[in-house]
Amino acid sequence: MPRIAQVLIPLPLPEAFDYAEPEELRLTVGDLVAVPLGSREVTGVVMGLREGAGVNRRLKPVGAQLAVALLPEATLKFIAWAARYCVDLPGQALAMTLRGHRSRPAAPVRSLVRGAAPARTTPARERVLAALENAAFATAADLARAAGVSAGVVRALIDEGAVTEIWEAPPDPWSPPDPFRPGARLNPSQAAAVTALNRLTDDFAVALLDGVTGSGKTEVYLEVIAERLREDPTAQILVLMPEIALTQAALARFAERFGATPVEWHSDLAPGHRRAAWEAVTLGTARIVVGARSALFLPFVNLRLIVVDEEHDAAYKQEDGFIYHARDLAVVRARLEQGLVILASATPSLESLHNAQEGRYHWLRLSERHGAARLPDTRLIDMRETPPPRGGWLSPVLAGAVEETLGRGEQALLFLNRRGYAPLVLCRACGERLRAPDSDSWLVEHRYTGRLVCHLTGFSMPKPDRCPTCDAEHSLISVGPGVERIEEEARRLFPDARIAVFSSDTLTDAAAARTLISAMTEGEIDLLIATQAAAKGHDFPNLTLVGVVDADLGLRGGDLRAAERTFQLVTQVAGRAGRRDRPGRALIQTWTPDHPVMRAIAAGDRDAFCAAELEERRLAGLPPFTRLAAVILSAPDGAMLQDFARAMASAAPNTDRLDVFGPADAPIALVRGRRRMRFLVRASREVDLSAYMATWRARVKPPASVRLAIDIDPYTFL
DNA sequence: AGCACGCCGACT
DNA sequence: GTCGGCGTGCTC
Numbered sequence: 001m002p003r004i005a006q007v008l009i010p011l012p013l014p015e016a017f018d019y020a021e022p023e024e025l026r027l028t029v030g031d032l033v034a035v036p037l038g039s040r041e042v043t044g045v046v047m048g049l050r051e052g053a054g055v056n057r058r059l060k061p062v063g064a065q066l067a068v069a070l071l072p073e074a075t076l077k078f079i080a081w082a083a084r085y086c087v088d089l090p091g092q093a094l095a096m097t098l099r100g101h102r103s104r105p106a107a108p109v110r111s112l113v114r115g116a117a118p119a120r121t122t123p124a125r126e127r128v129l130a131a132l133e134n135a136a137f138a139t140a141a142d143l144a145r146a147a148g149v150s151a152g153v154v155r156a157l158i159d160e161g162a163v164t165e166i167w168e169a170p171p172d173p174w175s176p177p178d179p180f181r182p183g184a185r186l187n188p189s190q191a192a193a194v195t196a197l198n199r200l201t202d203d204f205a206v207a208l209l210d211g212v213t214g215s216g217k218t219e220v221y222l223e224v225i226a227e228r229l230r231e232d233p234t235a236q237i238l239v240l241m242p243e244i245a246l247t248q249a250a251l252a253r254f255a256e257r258f259g260a261t262p263v264e265w266h267s268d269l270a271p272g273h274r275r276a277a278w279e280a281v282t283l284g285t286a287r288i289v290v291g292a293r294s295a296l297f298l299p300f301v302n303l304r305l306i307v308v309d310e311e312h313d314a315a316y317k318q319e320d321g322f323i324y325h326a327r328d329l330a331v332v333r334a335r336l337e338q339g340l341v342i343l344a345s346a347t348p349s350l351e352s353l354h355n356a357q358e359g360r361y362h363w364l365r366l367s368e369r370h371g372a373a374r375l376p377d378t379r380l381i382d383m384r385e386t387p388p389p390r391g392g393w394l395s396p397v398l399a400g401a402v403e404e405t406l407g408r409g410e411q412a413l414l415f416l417n418r419r420g421y422a423p424l425v426l427c428r429a430c431g432e433r434l435r436a437p438d439s440d441s442w443l444v445e446h447r448y449t450g451r452l453v454c455h456l457t458g459f460s461m462p463k464p465d466r467c468p469t470c471d472a473e474h475s476l477i478s479v480g481p482g483v484e485r486i487e488e489e490a491r492r493l494f495p496d497a498r499i500a501v502f503s504s505d506t507l508t509d510a511a512a513a514r515t516l517i518s519a520m521t522e523g524e525i526d527l528l529i530a531t532q533a534a535a536k537g538h539d540f541p542n543l544t545l546v547g548v549v550d551a552d553l554g555l556r557g558g559d560l561r562a563a564e565r566t567f568q569l570v571t572q573v574a575g576r577a578g579r580r581d582r583p584g585r586a587l588i589q590t591w592t593p594d595h596p597v598m599r600a601i602a603a604g605d606r607d608a609f610c611a612a613e614l615e616e617r618r619l620a621g622l623p624p625f626t627r628l629a630a631v632i633l634s635a636p637d638g639a640m641l642q643d644f645a646r647a648m649a650s651a652a653p654n655t656d657r658l659d660v661f662g663p664a665d666a667p668i669a670l671v672r673g674r675r676r677m678r679f680l681v682r683a684s685r686e687v688d689l690s691a692y693m694a695t696w697r698a699r700v701k702p703p704a705s706v707r708l709a710i711d712i713d714p715y716t717f718l
Numbered sequence: 719a720g721c722a723c724g725c726c727g728a729c730t
Numbered sequence: 731g732t733c734g735g736c737g738t739g740c741t742c
Contacts, residue, residue: 007742011719017742038721038741059742095719704738 001051003027005062007035007044008079010095010102016047020059027062030070032101034063043102045071045094047080069282071097074336075299081336082297082329087629087693087710092322096297099274100265100281106272108167111136112143118162124149128157172276177258177287179229184219184257193364197224197342200362201231204335208311208356209344211366213575217344218250220366221307222257224342228304229287235304236281239290240326242313244268248514250290250309258288265291265298293318293326296333303337306330311343311352312568317715325713327352346575347568350617353610354624376546376575376584380602383591392489393481398547398587399493405545405585406497406526413528413540414486416549417569419503420444421485422478425452425463429472440670447484448505486549487529494527502530532569548588551598560622561715563597567609570601621682623713627689630714631679631696632666635706638675644706645677651699653692658683674707680714 005027006016019035021027031046041063053059075097083093114132118125127147137143140154143163147154157163186194189211197207197220211217221239228235239254241247244266254262263277263286280286284301291298293316296306308316308327316326327343334341343352343361356363386395394402394414405412422445425434434443436454443452445463453460467475478485483503490499500506500516507513519525520540528543554566570588590598600609618625631648635641645663652660662679669676683689693710702708 004742009719009741011741013719013741015742019742035742040720040741042719042741054742057742091719 002053003049004052004054004059005033005046006048006050007033007062008047008094009035009037009042009044009091010098011037011042011091012089013091014089016090017044018054018059020053020061021049022061025062025065027065028070030073030076032066032068032071034066036060036063043098045076045098047076068101068279069299069301071282071299072301074303074333077336078329078333079297081332082324084694085329085332085690086322086324086712087690087697088322093297096294096322097299099294100278100298101275103271103274103278105275106170106270109170110138110165110167112138112140112158112163113166115161115164118157118160122153124153125157125162128154128163132163169276170272172280173261173273174263174280174286175260176285177229177254177260177262179226179258181257181259183223183226186219186223187216189366190216190220193220193366194223194227196362196364197221197340198227200340202338204338204340205362206331206334206341206343206355206360207362207364208348208352209342209364209366210348210353210356211344211346213346213572215346215366217346217366218253218309220364221309221342221344222254224340225288225305225307226257228340232302232304234284234302236284236286236300236302237288237305237307238295238298238300238303238330239288239307239309240293240295240316240330241290242292242310242315244292247290247292254288254290262286262288262290265289265295267292267294296326296329300337303333304339305342306334306339307342307344309344311345312347312349314565314715319711319716320709323709323711325715328713347571347606350564350610350614351624354614376586378586378588378602378604380551380593380598381587381589382593383589384593393486393549394489394493394547395589398549398589401545401585401587402490402494402527402547406494408544410544411520411523411526411528411540411542412545412547413530413543414490414547414549415530415532416481416483416486417532417553418480418482418550419446419455419505419531420453420482421447421488422480422482424479425476426479427467427470427472427475428477429467429475430470432467432469434468434476444482445478446505447488481549483529483531490527490529497526498524499527499529500525502528504531544584546584546586548586551588551590551601552592552595560617560620563613567597567601567606567613571606625685627683627685627687627712628714629681629683629689629693630711631662631681631693632676632709632711633663633678633702633706634671634674634676635703636674637705640703641675641677641706644700644702645679648696648700649679651696652679653695653699655687655692657687658689658692 003021005019005021007019008016027046027049029046029048033044033046034041035044079093079097080090083090114129128149131147141151144151144154209217225237241250247266251261251264263280265277281298281300289295308330311327318324331341355361381395381397383395386397388395402412424442425445436443436459441454444455446453450463451460452463466473483501487499487501502516507516520528523542548570551570554562588601592598596612633641633645649663659682660679663677666676666678690712
């Protein structure tokens with residue numbers, strides 16, 4: 001009986017396609033295969049096999065079975081689950097998994113090796129052969145230099161065949177971890193957490209590892225990783241990090257603990273490394289993978305543990321293409337793998353905290369700060385009482401504290417989560433606010449480059465001399481501060497201080513970030529002015545003062561997580577101060593010191609903050625007590641978009657268990673020349689929101705110019 | 719996602 | 731008369 005292979009192709013196709021299994025191939029579920037699609041050949045994966053032949057048409061045959069390991073069953077299940085949950089096509093989820101396989105393998109490199117024994121030997125020749133025993137050389141010149149002989153000696157050996165060249169794949173930058181090396185000494189609180197986590201074996205479990213900044217969460221999960229690796233010699237571990245910059249620091253930490261660099265995974269990997277890492281994961285030779293959110297889709301063979309570090313971080317949410325939240329999907333993946341997930345954070349998301357409180361997650365709290373370090377003394381600066389001088393942004397209280405800190409030879413950090421010089425440029429003559437030509441968002445002034453930049457689309461233009469609207473000359477004024485403007489003010493206030501700015505504009509790549517971080521650690525910088533790029537993960541021993549320039553910033557956004565984000569950010573930033581023996585101070589500038597968020601920050605009382613915020617969410621019917629989904633529509637033509645949005649509204653399936661709001665203009669209604677509208681759906685927790693959204697989507701057919709995206713559990717409301 | 723097929727403007 | 735612009739639709 002012939003068989004039909006159901007092949008999923010990493011393209012936005014509605015379902016897996018049927019192909020005939022050729023007699024000479026014995027396919028299995030999970031096989032990667034080449035199949036004809038239209039006039040081309042693509043790679044797909046066998047999702048199922050059944051007996052039969054094409055019913056009313058002849059099926060094309062599978063072309064070839066590709067010579068790599070299969071995609072494990074749990075990975076296939078995860079792909080299907082993720083696609084259904086995110087209301088996207090399974091092929092799109094598969095594309096996430098196959099990204100590493102599709103990238104080009106590293107080109108082989110030449111290396112010189114010993115060949116046949118030479119006809120005669122001389123001391124120089126012996127030195128060359130000895131050098132080859134210990135190291136690999138790509139060129140004859142390198143080898144000659146290392147052996148301390150002339151190039152002629154090497155050339156003669158090559159001509160004779162005593163030295164030959166081979167071409168092989170470059171060596172992998174990682175090696176197997178050794179979990180038997182001794183770990184760090186743990187304090188009682190850490191040791192208790194490790195014991196509790198090590199008890200959660202063999203079954204699906206979620207643990208929230210909840211500990212203040214500096215309490216040593218990393219040591220705890222490193223020991224749990226070591227234990228999993230010891231007890232199961234094929235166990236694989238995935239550690240997710242919100243950002244590549246953090247990944248780099250983490251790699252060093254892992255290398256120190258396990259005597260080997262773990263496998264790294266993020267979107268900036270060179271194609272050759274990416275391919276090698278992907279293959280190491282499917283073959284099971286990659287034991288520890290440290291990566292950004294997309295690592296969650298890698299085809300692990302025996303994934304026993306997932307650690308989601310800084311689990312509250314919004315960077316886990318992918319906002320375009322396949323829209324997903326890596327923390328939420330990590331929990332699902334662990335369930336399918338029957339493994340453990342550790343969600344680690346000093347400021348857990350309200351969702352995770354709620355799950356812990358309800359007993360769905362194991363809750364491990366690390367109370368003590370590691371070693372002698374203590375939490376910083378946190379105070380609010382009431383900007384109404386001690387406002388900054390005209391044209392400035394730093395209250396005299398904060399400026400004085402910086403002065404005093406620098407005077408003691410200690411370091412200070414001023415935090416403002418806003419890039420550029422000024423977030424808004426307006427014309428004094430006509431009142432016009434400058435916007436990008438194809439967007440509704442304001443243009444941000446950057447003084448380093450002398451340009452106006454749209455942070456949403458990347459559009460930029462030189463700052464004009466005249467107002468583009470009314471043509472008045474020298475009428476443009478910069479409104480509000482960005483980090484560049486704080487730097488200007490700081491240079492005026494502290495002319496002798498060594499000042500540096502840490503933002504994505506000053507640090508274009510990971511190497512630049514490392515340089516700046518080490519300059520800060522070495523004490524070559526006195527005052528660091530930073531956006532959120534510096535808010536997490538780094539440990540600056542001589543930093544004793546953190547000033548938050550505008551703590552109200554996050555509260556003005558008007559979205560449901562504004563308060564939570566502000567609390568997390570301020571707590572994280574304040575946690576930078578005083579991590580060693582010196583006590584740290586955090587000063588928080590706010591115009592609304594009576595806001596519950598500000599009061600909770602000042603009191604350092606996270607539990608009070610969370611309780612109040614959860615109660616507000618419950619009363620307002622917001623997550624985690626309900627679930628949200630968004631539909632984002634965009635099109636170049638506003639009228640057409642509105643027509644479709646209206647049609648879509650009337651196609652919404654009728655249920656009394658959820659509310660559909662909209663269509664409304666998205667808060668930033670024009671992006672890259674496309675108008676945007678959105679719906680927001682709110683459902684009680686028992687409703688299958690994904691199924692509802694899928695049904696709704698299936699009922700409408702957007703015109704070609706209208707793009708429709710569904711975002712389950714949206715984080716931002718752009 | 720590609721790649722074909724399709725129906726309207728400037729060229730050897 | 732054709733070469734080719736990229737809009738719509740299909741790929742087992």
